[in-house]
């Protein structure tokens with residue numbers, strides 16, 4: 223398992239904000255101290271303006287340097303543009319690793335799936351998963367011609383964060399060769415994702431207080447539909463805030479469900495990579511570890 227991280231991404235914080243450095247620091251510590259899963263540690267690398275601008279406007283990129291909060295959830299931090307770029311770069315590095323057939327997870331902050339083309343929101347500044355998916359679609363897969371013909375240019379994004387990936391949907395809407403599948407609570411922040419959008423964005427809203435069995439069945443349905451799309455590559459927005467003890471949300475999932483998600487994604491038999499989105503409980507490191515074990519088939 224390759225883990226892309228950079229302890230410098232713990233370099234910004236605001237007291238009381240749930241999207242805090244400890245999420246990454248504690249996860250790195252658990253992964254360093256375990257022996258079940260051999261890990262290769264990698265740094266994020268670089269993201270070019272051209273790669274970022276497939277998903278965002280130049281005005282948005284410039285706005286990240288203005289010393290003004292984006293909304294109540296999404297503060298301006300000194301050098302947030304640099305932290306957001308590193309997180310996006312890690313997504314691109316994860317894509318490269320997936321294409322080589324490696325198991326890979328980007329353990330970075332800030333998360334990205336709420337960031338739209340023009341707007342930072344919901345703790346997100348740049349949309350890491352959309353930047354990587356658009357890079358994947360633009361550069362195709364030159365590794366194997368047979369694989370390319372079999373649909374390796376089709377990129378699926380699967381988002382199991384408890385919140386709807388509104389930014390990812392807005393950016394990927396009707397982009398050829400890409401499909402977006404999101405399972406989330408509705409009605410709930412950001413109050414989108416009640417129905418499918420365009421030709422390629424498929425939403426699976428779960429009602430608050432629906433039981434765990436319903437949530438699991440909905441995830442399974444979304445994965446079945448994703449499989450029918452026959453992607454050559456799967457990019458996963460891995461959020462762990464549908465967990466029963468997450469402080470932001472009345473979630474219902476347990477650690478075993480994240481293990482099952484990893485296993486189910488592995489069973490697709492398609493190159494894939496995952497990026498950390500949400501997940502705010504103290505148990506986040508264990509949830510990530512459970513998911514990674516599933517992805518590795520341990």
Ligand SMILES: [Zn+2]
Nearest residue numbers: 383385463500
């Ligand atoms: Zn979330």
